[in-house]
Structure formats: C-alpha cells, structure tokens
Amino acid sequence: MKKLILFTLGLALAGSAAAQEKKLRIIAIGAHPDDCDIKFAGTAAKFVKAGHQVKFLSVTNGDAGHQSMGGGMLAKRRYLETQESARRLGIAEYEVLDNHDGELTPTVEVRRQIIRSIRRWKADIVIAPRPNDYHPDHRYTGVLVQDAAYMVVVPNVSPDVEPLTDNPIFFYYQDGFQKPAPFRHDVVVALDDVWDTKVNALDAHASQFYEWLPWVDHRLQEVPQDPAARKKWLAGMRIQPLTPEARATLTRRYGAEKARTIQYIESFELCEYGKKPSQEEMDRIFPK
Numbered sequence: 001m002k003k004l005i006l007f008t009l010g011l012a013l014a015g016s017a018a019a020q021e022k023k024l025r026i027i028a029i030g031a032h033p034d035d036c037d038i039k040f041a042g043t044a045a046k047f048v049k050a051g052h053q054v055k056f057l058s059v060t061n062g063d064a065g066h067q068s069m070g071g072g073m074l075a076k077r078r079y080l081e082t083q084e085s086a087r088r089l090g091i092a093e094y095e096v097l098d099n100h101d102g103e104l105t106p107t108v109e110v111r112r113q114i115i116r117s118i119r120r121w122k123a124d125i126v127i128a129p130r131p132n133d134y135h136p137d138h139r140y141t142g143v144l145v146q147d148a149a150y151m152v153v154v155p156n157v158s159p160d161v162e163p164l165t166d167n168p169i170f171f172y173y174q175d176g177f178q179k180p181a182p183f184r185h186d187v188v189v190a191l192d193d194v195w196d197t198k199v200n201a202l203d204a205h206a207s208q209f210y211e212w213l214p215w216v217d218h219r220l221q222e223v224p225q226d227p228a229a230r231k232k233w234l235a236g237m238r239i240q241p242l243t244p245e246a247r248a249t250l251t252r253r254y255g256a257e258k259a260r261t262i263q264y265i266e267s268f269e270l271c272e273y274g275k276k277p278s279q280e281e282m283d284r285i286f287p288k
Helices: 002-020 035-049 071-089 108-121 136-148 195-203 206-216 227-237 244-254 279-285
Strands: 025-030 053-058 093-096 125-128 169-173 187-190 265-270
Touching: 025 035, 025 108, 025 136, 035 053, 035 071, 035 187, 035 195, 035 265, 053 071, 053 108, 071 093, 071 195, 071 206, 108 136, 125 136, 136 169, 187 244, 187 279, 195 206, 195 227, 206 227, 244 265
Parallel strands: 025 053, 025 125, 053 093, 125 169
Antiparallel strands: 169 265, 187 265
C-alpha cells in the first residue's frame, strides 16, 4: 500500500512538472515587417532559448515605407529582411500578409486573415499593439487583433481553419501614448543578456533603420557607414525608456538589487479580451 501511494504521488509530481514545462506557442503581430522586432525581439529570443515556439506576423507587406523605392520591389526587399531577422533570432516563422502599407483598415477579410494565422499557429499567447498610436496601420492592427480575440474559438467563423479549443492570452506591446489611457507595465522583461541579439535582428531591416526612418526623421546624415558603427548607433536609438512604472515592475519581478542594474527592457500589458491569468501566472509565463 505504501509503495502504491509513493508511486501515485510520483506520477502526480511528474505530471505537475510536465505541466510547468509545457512548451508555449507565441505569435507576435505587427503592422509592418519590422514592428515585431522593435517591440518583441528581445523577449522572443528568450522564449526561443527556453525552447518555446515563436512566430512573427506582419499584417502589411511594407510596400510604402521608403523614400526612394516602393511597390513590389520594396515589398520583396522587406520580406527578405524579415526572413533574415527570423534566422538571426532563431524564431520558427516570420509571415508577411499581402496588404498594402498605409492602407490597412479593420475589414472583416483582414480579420479573417489574422484569425487563420492565430489558429494555424495554435497560439497560446498573442501579442499586438494597442489600438491607439500615431500610425493608422498600427491602430488598426490593434483593432483587428482585438476583433479576432474570442472569434478564434468560434467554429462558424472562418470554418476553413480548425478553431482553437481555448482562447489564447492576449498582450499589448509597450507604447508611450497617454490617451485614452497610459500603458500599464504588467510584465517587464530584462534584456541585458540578449540585447545584442535584438540589435542584430533589427540590423537585418536595413531599409528601415538605416534608410527610411532616419530620412523621415531628418537624421539620415547621422547614420554611420561602417557596419559595426551602424549597429552601435542603432542600439542607442532603440532603448525603451525605464519609466518609474516599468522600474517598479522590474523590482517586483527581479528584486531591488538586480533591478537597479538592468538597462534594457521590453514591457507588456494584459489585454482583457482573452484568458485572464493572475499576476503570478504572467510572471511565470514570461522568461526572465
């Protein structure tokens, strides 16, 4: 009898450990072919190192984001940049939908595209922008993902792809916009140990970080020509601010002593439209 009890207890503990070690499937969604990298590349690298599966999805093909080229030629260039970024990060997939940059609207058809992508990936976690942002494509990507939440489990919506059994957990990327409400730092991930990996992924998007964005910001003359110097310059341009609110969440997750030394972060806010994990569960889901 005693052996039976010990054997049963061992099975229960093994089952519990297996549940804790469940490999997650994460899909990060952005409006353009570099957006996921900006907001999530560091955390994605940590998820990959922990053995989880990560996919990036761009809702537009980026065919308007350049000062001197556009259309199909630019879309192809940016697609190739996404594939190089995926290779450098080690993520499983970087999908680019064929919707025009700068013309995205929250239509039912685009919503179906996103529903299908989330379903095919069998996502446990979905991360996307909040629906308030300076760029209409960013705003409408946020709306589209919110509209897809819950619908991913409805069998009669987009019935050509099998629905998910459970609604995923939805999160927002960090932003600095204050209206209608400021971003809430529910989870903050320290990136100091993967910062070079993130910068290396961003560096793959040369058309954006060394050409288009500096041009539109009137800073093109600042971009170094030397590849190593360019990466260093890029790294300095892409540091997420460590606000008091972000610092408070860091202190809770990592402890005061370690939090004081952290320089690079990515932050996430829980969306109300999917599963609602506890704070403890969120801290456990995201890698440290």
